[in-house]
Amino acid sequence: MSLPFTLLIDPVSVDSERISFDDTFHEMDSAAPALRVGELSAQRGDGIFETLSVVNGHPQEVEPHIARLRDSAEICDLPVPNPAQWRAAIAYAVARLPQQGELALKFVLSRGVESGPAPTAWLHATRAADFGAVRATGVRVVTLDRGYPRGVAERAPWLLMGAKTLSYAINMAALREATRRGADDTIFVTTDGYVMEGPTSSVIVRIDGVYVTPAPNGAILHGTTQQSLFEYLRAQGVPVEYRDVTLSELREADASWLVSSVRLAVSVTTLDGAPMRTDFAVSNEFNSYLLGRTDN
Amino acid sequence: MSLPFTLLIDPVSVDSERISFDDTFHEMDSAAPALRVGELSAQRGDGIFETLSVVNGHPQEVEPHIARLRDSAEICDLPVPNPAQWRAAIAYAVARLPQQGELALKFVLSRGVESGPAPTAWLHATRAADFGAVRATGVRVVTLDRGYPRGVAERAPWLLMGAKTLSYAINMAALREATRRGADDTIFVTTDGYVMEGPTSSVIVRIDGVYVTPAPNGAILHGTTQQSLFEYLRAQGVPVEYRDVTLSELREADASWLVSSVRLAVSVTTLDGAPMRTDFAVSNEFNSYLLGRTDN
Numbered sequence: 192m193s194l195p196f197t198l199l200i201d202p203v204s205v206d207s208e209r210i211s212f213d214d215t216f217h218e219m220d221s222a223a224p225a226l227r228v229g230e231l232s233a234q235r236g237d238g239i240f241e242t243l244s245v246v247n248g249h250p251q252e253v254e255p256h257i258a259r260l261r262d263s264a265e266i267c268d269l270p271v272p273n274p275a276q277w278r279a280a281i282a283y284a285v286a287r288l289p290q291q292g293e294l295a296l297k298f299v300l301s302r303g304v305e306s307g308p309a310p311t312a313w314l315h316a317t318r319a320a321d322f323g324a325v326r327a328t329g330v331r332v333v334t335l336d337r338g339y340p341r342g343v344a345e346r347a348p349w350l351l352m353g354a355k356t357l358s359y360a361i362n363m364a365a366l367r368e369a370t371r372r373g374a375d376d377t378i379f380v381t382t383d384g385y386v387m388e389g390p391t392s393s394v395i396v397r398i399d400g401v402y403v404t405p406a407p408n409g410a411i412l413h414g415t416t417q418q419s420l421f422e423y424l425r426a427q428g429v430p431v432e433y434r435d436v437t438l439s440e441l442r443e444a445d446a447s448w449l450v451s452s453v454r455l456a457v458s459v460t461t462l463d464g465a466p467m468r469t470d471f472a473v474s475n476e477f478n479s480y481l482l483g484r485t486d487n
Numbered sequence: 488m489s490l491p492f493t494l495l496i497d498p499v500s501v502d503s504e505r506i507s508f509d510d511t512f513h514e515m516d517s518a519a520p521a522l523r524v525g526e527l528s529a530q531r532g533d534g535i536f537e538t539l540s541v542v543n544g545h546p547q548e549v550e551p552h553i554a555r556l557r558d559s560a561e562i563c564d565l566p567v568p569n570p571a572q573w574r575a576a577i578a579y580a581v582a583r584l585p586q587q588g589e590l591a592l593k594f595v596l597s598r599g600v601e602s603g604p605a606p607t608a609w610l611h612a613t614r615a616a617d618f619g620a621v622r623a624t625g626v627r628v629v630t631l632d633r634g635y636p637r638g639v640a641e642r643a644p645w646l647l648m649g650a651k652t653l654s655y656a657i658n659m660a661a662l663r664e665a666t667r668r669g670a671d672d673t674i675f676v677t678t679d680g681y682v683m684e685g686p687t688s689s690v691i692v693r694i695d696g697v698y699v700t701p702a703p704n705g706a707i708l709h710g711t712t713q714q715s716l717f718e719y720l721r722a723q724g725v726p727v728e729y730r731d732v733t734l735s736e737l738r739e740a741d742a743s744w745l746v747s748s749v750r751l752a753v754s755v756t757t758l759d760g761a762p763m764r765t766d767f768a769v770s771n772e773f774n775s776y777l778l779g780r781t782d783n
Contacts, residue, residue: 197524224520224530226676228493228611233522233597236532267656268663293665301529302659305613317601338639338646340678347632349660358654359531360563362599364645367564382636 194294195221198284200276200312216283221315230311231302236412238301238310239263243281243415244453245318248290249485250281253451253452255415256298259355262413264300266354270310272300284314293319293482295453309335319408322454326478329458329469330375334438335365337379337387341435344409353409360391374461376449378441386436392451393417395400396436396444397470406433417483423480446470448477455481490590491517492612494580496572512579517611526607527598532654534597534606535559539577539711540615540749542587545576545781547748551711552594555651558709560596562650566606568596579608589778590613591749593721597653618750625754625765626671626745630734631661633675633683639725639733649705658686670757672745674737677706682732688747689713691733692740693766703731712746712777719776742766744773751777 197219219225231237241256257274264271277298294316301311313462344352351358365377377396379387384394386405393414396403401426407413421431441447445457446469456477458469491551493515514629515521527533537552553570560567573594584590590612597607640648647654661673674690675683682690682701692699698720703709717727742765743755752773754765 195525219524221525222521224522225524226520226522226526228515228521228595228609229491229517230522231659232529232532233526234536234593234595234653235529235659236528236653237656237659240530267660297530299524315530335645336639336643338635338643340634340636343632343634343678347634348632348634349657349664350634351660352654354656354735356656357530357532358656360533360647360650360652363527363531363533363644364563364647368645372661378752382639434561463545 194289194316194318196284196288196316196383197221197225198280198314199225200280200314216280218287225309225313227304229304230306231305232299232311232357234305235302236356236360237268238299238357239269240297240299240357241355242295242297242452245285245288245294245296245316246482246484247292248285248288250285250296251484252415252419252482253278253281255418259307259413259415260298260300263354263356265357266348266351269300269302280314284316288316293453295319299357316443319453325375325457326455326474327471328470329460329474331373331461332376332378332449332459333369333372333374333463334378334380335368336382339381339410340383341381341385341410348409353395353407353412355412359390365390378449380438384438386438386441387411388414389449389451392449392454394436394447395420395450396441398440398444400445401430401432403432403434403436405436414450416452416455419481419484420450420456420477442467444468446473448474450477490585490612490614492580492584493517493521494576494610494615495521496576496608496610509756512576514583521609522607523600525600525603527601528595528607528653530601531598532652532656533569534595534653535563535565535651536593536595536653537651538591538593538659538748540751541581541584541590541592541612542582542778543588544581546581546592547777547780548711549574549577551714555709555711556594556596559650559652561646562644563652565596565598576610580612584612589654591615595653601752621671621753622770623767625756625767627669627757628672628745628755629665629668629670629759630674630676630759631664632678635677635706636679637677637681639704639707644705649703649708651708655686665733674745676734680734682737683707684710685747688745688750690732690737690743691716692737692743692744694736694740696728696741697728699728699730699732701732710746712748712751715777715780716746716752716773721751722754738763740764742769744770746773
């Protein structure tokens with residue numbers, strides 16, 4: 192099967208609590224139109240998604256991605272996805288994808304066509320960009336104010352901060368702003384100076400030998416790759432911690448990484464133009480571990 | 488031509504500064520797929536839009552809507568739309584739409600297919616809901632914290648606050664939160680207590696006889712319907728003003744309205760459950776004026 196690969200899933204029964212899909216999946220020509228313009232994904236960015244990596248035929252962290260899709264659905268008042276059906280759809284797609292190399296497999300649950308009967312769901316796989324170089328050399332990062340003070344997520348759940356919605360225009364704008372400033376990526380900070388996350392990644396900081404990530408207290412996404420790395424570190428007896436991280440702690444860190452499902456772990460080499468301490472040996476170890484996962 | 492009506496516009500030349508479209512438009516069956524799943528509108532809410540009203544064959548406020556689309560394009564680093572071509576597309580659509588009744592005509596400029604050559608553009612017309620009752624009786628409104636302090640838009644342009652992007656998941660969530668609280672609509676306020684806008688409307692408040700709307704200083708959209716009403720009021724010598732409005736000023740106002748392109752002007756009858764002063768005579772006058780516009 193050539194890439195990109197597209198699979199539409201037809202919902203057969205939906206109520207406000209739960210969505211079930213047809214067991215048959217519809218492979219589409221990715222170059223052909225698949226969505227109506229009345230789609231709320233396209234009109235309103237109104238839906239949720241996950242992107243997982245498929246490495247040499249092995250989909251990575253399927254269960255954490257499905258779990259987060261369910262969390263996102265709940266936050267967004269979407270019918271809660273049936274894990275068994277998403278598992279089946281992912282397996283169906285992966286069986287038809289190239290069994291060599293790194294792929295990105297996105298799965299989407301949109302609120303559907305406006306005034307329509309049901310959500311829309313699809314999977315879309317593409318060849319991953321070649322991230323070999325950036326894994327080896329790291330990224331230059333700028334910090335950008337996310338506009339929100341710490342604690343707003345709990346007070347204002349309608350801001351959907353813990354959900355991975357399709358409304359990513361700000362995330363994309365933040366990456367363009369990084370480029371404009373001569374950098375490669377962005378770390379969002381709260382208006383009061385706390386580290387949040389990247390537009391498409393989680394932040395891990397090593398402080399006095401402890402691997403720390405900002406607590407996913409509703410204001411940021413709970414990163415599937417970050418969780419995977421914390422499991423790996425814990426298994427080796429290395430201390431890990433979820434807690435608030437200030438911008439000055441980030442600047443002074445022993446080392447820091449942006450981690451995400453497809454690009455995996457990349458070292459932060461500069462922050463707002465200033466050099467950062469790095470540990471490329473650990474970056475390499477992280478990526479070897481991440482690329483070697485075959486248990487799901 | 489039956490509704491919904493869908494028109495795709497093919498870009499023929501794009502550079503980073505400017506987009507030009509094919510002069511021929513492609514009418515689509517609205518029930519048929521028109522967009523690829525690789526569309527950044529559907530994947531990332533990455534694009535901009537406008538919705539104008541067509542009343543008995545007359546499109547309303549075409550130029551302000553096109554002007555705002557251009558502003559949004561600039562804020563979002565999209566190629567700037569060519570006004571003549573959007574004017575032509577709108578005229579083409581309107582000539583084919585029912586000449587009676589109220590319609591909503593949405594026009595969209597998406598960043599296009601991921602890694603694709605050009606933005607995607609379309610128009611989509613639907614019959615407007617019957618807003619007769621709500622124009623006559625008003626709406627119950629809740630205020631919701633938008634999470635942002637006043638002034639953040641100037642400091643953080645990557646938040647795209649002055650652009651009408653397709654990333655509307657929060658706006659939609661705020662309307663669901665209103666419903667959950669037994670209300671009909673929402674007014675967003677800053678974390679420090681200033682009135683912003685509704686999720687799909689502008690706010691006009693009458694304070695001591697002066698019609699006031701929050702200054703569109705980059706943190707809110709400059710409402711096309713609000714501008715039209717200010718022109719109307721000015722022409723009659725009624726004082727209007729753009730300035731900051733606090734939540735307590737809103738609560739104490741002589742009267743207040745949510746105004747938008749298709750629903751037009753609706754009185755705010757309760758705010759967070761407390762009754763508000765209303766002036767339905769003015770609401771009726773506003774809507775008579777708005778429905779009678781035939782000059783564009």
